[in-house]
Amino acid sequence: MRIAVLDDDHSQTDLVCQVLKSAGHTCHPFQSGKEMLNQLRRESFDLLIIDWQVPDLSGPEVLQWAREKLNPNLPVLFMTSRSSEDDIVAGLAAGADDYMIKPIRRGELTARVQALLRRAYPNQTSAEQxxxxxxxxxxxxxxxxxxxxxxxxxxxxxxxxxxxxxxxxxxxxxxxxxxxxxxxxxxxxxxxxxxxxxxxxxxxxxxxxxxxxxxxxxxxxxxxxxxxx
Incomplete structure (x- = not known):
């Protein structure tokens, strides 16, 4: 699956992409919201992972654009360093399908991504037929x-x-x-x-x-x- 990852922290995108690649996915890192939007206009992705706080375009703004312009069933996972219930509720209310609180844990990231992909693309499981x-x-x-x-x-x-x-x-x-x-x-x-x-x-x-x-x-x-x- 092709997954786009937005986070202005290089070490964070490196970690996330390393985990996703080891799980068999193709990962495309982006450091700015505008850069990601430009690519979303041209390319198809199977899942988006968005950091909630990005300097140029915030995570909610990127998510709002994606929900208006792209497939409504496109799964979106948001990452946040804020753990308050209000922030998490705001993210889910904005249209995200799931969330993770930083620091990211490898096993949890893989599990959450796989769960979102199974839900969004039920015919693409590794079935015998x-x-x-x-x-x-x-x-x-x-x-x-x-x-x-x-x-x-x-x-x-x-x-x-x-x-x-x-x-x-x-x-x-x-x-x-x-x-x-x-x-x-x-x-x-x-x-x-x-x-x-x-x-x-x-x-x-x-x-x-x-x-x-x-x-x-x-x-x-x-x-x-x-x-x-």
Whole structure:
């Protein structure tokens, strides 16, 4: 999962990102609220972690913008050095889903993040099988079937197809796809991604007559849509 972390304290973002990366997530640290907002306008994240006291734009201001402009189900965890009940209630009332009081404890951070992600993305647990209509994905084996028939895909094609289905209806930027599927090889040619997308569309027959459309989003990336009659 891609997680954005806002805190003006470098040591704090380093700690949080270290914990998140060890739990298998991708972490993007930000030291200012304005910097984070600029990135949120361009990129998709699966969870936000926001420090309540940031010099340029406060945590509540960033959260208010996110709640107005982004997916309302986007989970937000706020961090605060204040432990009074009033401050915590104010943070939750502003739209945060959970909170942590500094100093951050590694085990607690991992547990709270995992709980928020499970709640927000129930279909993305590490189940033996993940099903979307006629398509059944088996993440541990890389096996993919449609209507009970096996589809011959490479591991990258499997990862790419699962990424699209997990984000059904949501436009994914090229940067997001690149990081999610080719995380350790960010220098791949642009054409490589387009070729893989084309293969996924063809092998899974993601066409309107089959109920799905995998289409480019101009100057941004791709989106898999479900076609309703």
């Amino acid at each position: 993940i099903q979307f209509g006629q398509y059944v994905f088996e993440p541990r084996t890389g096996k993919l079937t449609a209507n009970g028939q096996a589809i011959d895909v490479t591991q990258k094609e499997f990862d790419l197809a699962l990424l699209f289905f997990r984000n059904l209806g949501r436009p994914l930027s090229r940067a997001y796809i690149l990081e999610a599927v080719w995380s350790r090889d960010v220098d791949i040619p642009s054409r490589t991604m387009d070729t893989h997308v084309s293969r996924v569309r063809s092998k899974l027959q993601l066409r309107p007559e089959n109920g799905f459309r995998l289409a480019p989003v101009y100057s941004y990336g791709y989106r898999l849509e479900q076609i309703t009659e």
